[in-house]
Amino acid sequence: MDATEKALVLKVGCFREADCWVRLFTASRGIFNAFAFGGSRSRRRFVGCLDPLSLVLFSIGSDRRGTYSVLNEGSLLHNFSGIRANSAITGMAANCVRFVEAVEIDPSDAAPVYHLLLKTLYMLDAGSGSPDVVPWFFRARLAFAMGHDPDFENCGTCGRPVGGGQGWLFGVEQGQVLCPACHSAGKPLDGLARPVSPGVLRALEWIRVSEPDDWARVAMDREVRRQGSQLVELFVAYHLGLSWDNGMYKKV
Numbered sequence: 665m666d667a668t669e670k671a672l673v674l675k676v677g678c679f680r681e682a683d684c685w686v687r688l689f690t691a692s693r694g695i696f697n698a699f700a701f702g703g704s705r706s707r708r709r710f711v712g713c714l715d716p717l718s719l720v721l722f723s724i725g726s727d728r729r730g731t732y733s734v735l736n737e738g739s740l741l742h743n744f745s746g747i748r749a750n751s752a753i754t755g756m757a758a759n760c761v762r763f764v765e766a767v768e769i770d771p772s773d774a775a776p777v778y779h780l781l782l783k784t785l786y787m788l789d790a791g792s793g794s795p796d797v798v799p800w801f802f803r804a805r806l807a808f809a810m811g812h813d814p815d816f817e818n819c820g821t822c823g824r825p826v827g828g829g830q831g832w833l834f835g836v837e838q839g840q841v842l843c844p845a846c847h848s849a850g851k852p853l854d855g856l857a858r859p860v861s862p863g864v865l866r867a868l869e870w871i872r873v874s875e876p877d878d879w880a881r882v883a884m885d886r887e888v889r890r891q892g893s894q895l896v897e898l899f900v901a902y903h904l905g906l907s908w909d910n911g912m913y914k915k916v
């Protein structure tokens with residue numbers, strides 16, 4: 665049976681004379697491929713729908729045997745022209761999309777990631793967002809949305825709220841903080857741990873509860889940004905198995 669669903673077009677390729685394959689991301693199915701037979705010729709069924717970064721309401725069916733998905737028709741909802749118009753913004757959007765593709769999201773986890781990506785694209789489309797923060801904020805929020813949700817506010821061992829001073833550690837594996845008292849008492853933090861300042865922990869907590877719209881207005885101290893992004897990259901590499909290397913995401 666055909667279903668009608670909002671989908672973000674990620675990639676489009678054409679074959680034979682007029683047929684296309686389309687890589688899509690939806691809240692209920694995650695990322696999948698579908699065919700748009702006659703897609704590159706049909707002006708009526710797919711007007712403006714078969715370009716990457718188009719948000720489209722598609723009618724999606726399947727072939728007779730049910731082995732692959734077929735797009736019957738689409739109506740364009742939004743084409744993110746503000747992202748396309750500026751190469752720096754296009755680069756940030758592409759970085760976020762590539763990360764989502766690299767993570768290999770299970771359909772059961774797709775909805776929060778889909779909504780996070782769309783909110784990020786709408787924020788970028790409005791001309792907001794800095795390359796200094798958007799890509800790693802996005803990676804952090806995606807990891808948290810997939811259930812790897814750290815506690816940046818309290819010591820994971822004694823429960824003491826994060827305050828001032830030095831000697832705080834963050835355990836990447838457990839996503840927990842260890843306070844200076846527990847640390848000097850020799851309480852263990854298994855695996856990879858890094859020293860972290862209370863200011864960086866507060867910044868990470870802000871990112872954890874923020875919405876992409878908030879990222880447009882953030883002003884973050886350079887050193888906080890450097891430490892925070894390093895911790896996020898370690899956290900993402902450990903929990904999602906991915907790191908950014910030479911313009912690509914690689915499995916680690």
Ligand SMILES: [Zn+2]
Nearest residue numbers: 819822843846
């Ligand atoms: Zn403690």
